Amino acid sequence: MQKQVERLKRQDAVFWLVGLGSLLFALITLLSLIVDMAMTGWPRISAAFFMSFASRFPEKAGIYSAWVGSLTVVMVTAMLAIPLGVATGIYLEEYAGKNWLTKLIEINILNLAGIPSITYGLMALGIFVYHFQLGQSIITAGLTLGLLILPIIIVTTREAIRTIPSHIREACYALGSTKWQTVWNHILPYSSGGILTGVVIALSRAIGETAPLLTVGALTFIAFLPTPPVMAEPPFVSFQWLLDPYTVMPIQMFNWVSRPQEEFHVNAAAAGLVLLTMTLLLNATAIYIRYRFRRKYKW
Amino acid sequence: MVEKLKKAEVLNLSFGYSPAVKVIRSINLPIYQNKVAALIGxxxxxxxxxxxxxxxxxxLYGQVKYEGEIKLYPESVxxxxxxxxxxxxxxxxxxxxxxxxxxxxxIFENIAYGLRVRGIKKRSYIDDKVEDSLKKAGLWGEVSARLHTSAAALSGGQQQRLCIARALATEPDLLLLDEPTSALDPISTAHIEELLAELKKSVTILMVTHNLHQAARTADYTAFMYLGDLIEFGESDQIFTNPKEQRTENYITGRFG
Amino acid sequence: MRKGVSEGVKEGFSDPKSFKRRVREVKELLIKSMLFCCAASSVLITFGVVWTLLKEALPFFQEVSLRQFLFDSEWTPLFEDPKYGIMTLVSGTVLTTAIALSVAIPLGTITAVFLSEYCSARVREVLKPVLELLAAVPTVVYGYFALLFITPLLQKIFPDLSSFNALSAGLVMGVMIIPYISSLTEDAMRAVPVYLREGSLALGASNFQTSFKVVIPSAFSGIASAYVLGISRALGETMVVAIAAGLQPRLSFNPLESTETLTAYIVQVSMGDLPQGSIGYKTIYVAGSVLLLFTLIFNLIGQRIRSRVEKKAK
Structure with a gap:
């Protein structure tokens, strides 16, 4: 009996070590990735690196057009995916009846979330680039990534709305609110933390996404910026930038990684470091938002 | 009971989520103005x-069909x-x-919301109404200094009185209370029971309660329901001291339920 | 203090045909229809994906027979003497996926058991988001890591490892997928009711026995659907394999050699000039369709398992 208990205790202790080990393995891999990239890339990081265009000479090349491109593309992505995703989430949680149409939409969204990102690129190539003749432009890239992250935003919106207990809704209806008043004045504000968390995570995914943009033909050598959206003369605003060619951070990095010269690998590491910092910061923001709102609304 | 003005009346009402299963059957029940009526069972x-x-x-939960009527007076609709x-x-x-x-x-927004839904924007009116309803709900003294702090920080009993104030702000003809004290401690419960006597001067109250003593203490009229039927309705004194139906007596004497 | 009811609070019941009521109903209906259109547009996207893939891929089969497609042992569509053996790309995909899963499934599961059954809630709250950062790292960064860090490291162990190889790409992909598997597995395990654990522990079982003999079997469907998600992630992963596994289609399962996956092929061809209707253009849609078919099958399996769990939970 005593022996048996000893054995069980030992078993638990061993598994505790194994579990800790596998967790540490994952975390150490993450850490070594960050450290390796930082050690290789850090010396290249300078103001000039951020303000120079791509170049044939590794020491002169920079990521100016890439980060500007990432920013503009993500803006288009956000403008498509956030309203569409949040609206879909609201519809499915608050409005949709229980019928085959709702079921179809739900299954469809689950499937969309599971489709490899590169197939979005293939669709975008066929539809945006060739069918709508949008070419290899910022708007093509923004729309492609927008569709790609749409399921993430829909799913997190729904999860956020679902945490609101039904008695809060009932309180609102009992006061004579219409459905939209309930959604607009209560459901949306109370779920905004969860929605925002999802949006930030989705946008960070969009910033790091490479494959679908490669298939829509993101050019890799862009030594100029898109047309500025504001001008000195009338009509003051211009949307020409939407149709301009672009490059983005991950594509610039991919371009440098796939060159044989080692100097370019250093550039790749530096670009990777910037990209990694951007996405990790966004994710940290998301975790912070989630934490803040969880404390604000305790149901 | 000289004048018994009806505020509402249930006429032959049956209801269920599916047509086959009726949760309530052929209910007839008058609701008298400025009285507290309790539903027990x-x-x-x-x-x-x-x-x-x-x-x-x-x-709110899909297409439903009510059979029978609930008439609201004086509109008689x-x-x-x-x-x-x-x-x-x-x-x-x-x-x-x-x-x-x-x-x-x-706290302020909780009460003002019902008014905003009704399209009222006049700030002074809303301010007055918030104060007025909080006073009626017996909460003004406790919260007047922190109207703009979160309602979540209030105790359970205070929150429930806030919910009463929220309902009162819109000047309802009829106030429904669904077991309003079942989640509260005895002191908060006593608070709310006292409040009911005061409130019925301005509003008609229909209350569901699990607590027979509460019904006996606070309600002018009591209706006993059992398995979807209304068994007996009358003045609380009569129901609790001299029920006409055997089932009512069994229930209030604690033989089942 | 009590103000009159004159301020607009009270009104009688309106007629259904009254203007006020019409306006309100139309407004609510309009909002509902707009939201519905947004929701329905997601169906349009799926339709768009499937339609484009099929439309661009089907003409390919007018030029290439199904026999060639399935049984040729080479994939060289852009050469003078083109060969169209899709199985070479499929084998690359299966190989890298298998390597990735052999890392991700054991490590992900053990990590999940550790987090769910051996950690306090506080520790879990901290470790889980950190672990999920692994899924947040851009895949191109993983590609860099596999090519320039892991491969040189592995070359010290296997001297004849080629600089592009399935092994290092698969391993890195495996680490990348760990959080997908561990998070969902942990969720499934946490959903197992406490009384089952207590029942087992009360009989004198150890934590370890309880985890593996009670909790994991009860959470099996949830765990299986986590694995399925991991598989479909690995199948569709692009950048890691395009950068680190090489661009040489090969009908072989040797992890030390370079290989090419379906996804990597699409990237390779996309980087060149790609006029609509050319054979290169058609082949990437063919590769995409095959990939989509695989992932859809796994998604469906995952959904079947999940819906069975939900039914059981009811």
């Missing part, structure tokens, strides 16, 4: 279901009619729920 007897017909809460907008019904019939459910907003 064992769990699952349909008392909450009946209460939620009065503000058409069931309409059947509020269950398909031509009546449930939102307008809820504008006239306030409700307080089992669990205190203040919105996670400030």
């Amino acid at each position: 064992p769990s699952g007897c349909g008392k909450s279901t009946l209460l939620r017909c009065f503000n058409r809460m069931h309409d 059947n509020i269950l009619s398909t031509t009546v907008d449930p939102i307008e019904v809820r504008m006239k019939v306030g409700m307080v729920f089992q669990k205190p459910n203040p919105f996670p907003k400030s």
Whole structure:
């Protein structure tokens, strides 16, 4: 009996070590990735690196057009995916009846979330680039990534709305609110933390996404910026930038990684470091938002 | 009881989510103005279901069909009619729920919300109304200094009185209380029971309760329901001292339920 | 203090045909229809994906027979003497996926058991988001890591490892997928009711026995659907394999050699000039369709398992 208990205790202790080990393995891999990239890339990081265009000479090349491109593309992505995703989430949680149409939409969204990102690129190539003749432009890239992250935003919106207990809704209806008043004045504000968390995570995914943009033909050598959206003369605003060619951070990095010269690998590491910092910061923001709102609304 | 003015009347009402299964059957019940009426009965007897017909809460959960009528006076309109907008019904019939459910907003906003839904924007009117309803709900003294802090910080009993104030702000014709004290401690419960006596001067109250003593203490009229039927209705004194039906007597003497 | 009811609070019941009511109903209906259109547009996207893939891929089969497609042992569509053996790309995909899963499934599961059954809630709250950062790292960064860090490291162990190889790409992909598997597995395990654990522990079982003999079997469907998600992630992963596994289609399962996956092929061809209707253009849609078919099958399996769990939970 005593022996048996000893054995069980030992078993638990061993598994505790194994579990800790596998967790540490994952975390150490993450850490070594960050450290390796930082050690290789850090010396290249300078103001000039951020303000120079791509170049044939590794020491002169920079990521100016890439980060500007990432920013503009993500803006288009956000403008498509956030309203569409949040609206879909609201519809499915608050409005949709229980019928085959709702079921179809739900299954469809689950499937969309599971489709490899590169197939979005293939669709975008066929539809945006060739069918709508949008070419290899910022708007093509923004729309492609927008569709790609749409399921993430829909799913997190729904999860956020679902945490609101039904008695809060009932309180609102009992006061004579219409459905939209309930959604607009209560459901949306109370779920905004969860929605925002999802949006930030989705946008960070969009910033790091490479494959679908490669298939829509993101050019890799862009030594100029898109047309500025504001001008000195009338009509003051211009949307020409939407149709301009672009490059983005991950594509610039991919371009440098796939060159044989080692100097370019250093550039790749530096670009990777910037990209990694951007996405990790966004994710940290998301975790912070989630934490803040969880404390604000305790149901 | 010289004059018994009816505020509402249930006429032959049956209701169930599916046509085959009726949760309540052929209920007839008068609701007298400026009185407290209590619905009592064992769990699952349909008392909450009946209460939620009065503000058409069931309409929130899909297509439902009410058989029979609930007439609201003095308009003498059947509020269950398909031509009546449930939102307008809820504008006239306030409700307080089992669990205190203040919105996670400030105390002030909780009460002002019902007024804003009714399109009232005049700040001075809203200010007055918030103060007035908090006073009626006996909460003004405790919260007047922190109207703009979160309602979530209040105690359970305070939250429930806030919910009552929220319902009162819209000047309902009829106030529905669904086991309003079942989630509260005895002191908060006593507080709310005292409040009811005061409130009935300005509003008619229909209350579901699990607590027979509470019904006996606070209600002018009591209705006993069992398995979806209304067994007996009368003045509380009579129901609790001299019930006419055997089942009522069994229930109030604790033989089942 | 009590103000009159004159301020607009009270009104009688309106007629269904009254203007006020019409306006309100139309407004609510309009909002509902707009939201519905947004929701329905997601169906349009799926339709768009499937339609484009099929439309661009089907003409390919007018030029290439199904026999060639399935049984050729080479994939050289852009050469003078083109060969169209899709199985070479499929084998690359299966190989890298298998390597990735052999890392991700054991490590992900053990990590999940550790987090769910051996950690306090506080520790879990901290470790889980940190672990999920692994899924947040851009895949191109993983590609860099596999090519320039892991491969040189592995070359010290296997001297004849080629600089592009399935092994290092698969391993890195495996680490990348760990959080997908561990998070969902942990969620499934946490959903197992406490009384089952207590029942087992009360009989004197150890934590370890309880985890593996009670909790994991009860959470099996949830765990299986986590694995399925991991598989479909690995199948569709692009950048890691395009950068680190090489661009040489090969009908072989040797992890030390370079290989090419379906996804990597699409990237390779996309980087060149790609006029619509050319054979290169058609082949990437063919590769995409095959990939989509695989992932859809796994998604469906995952959904079947999940819906069975939900039914059981009811």
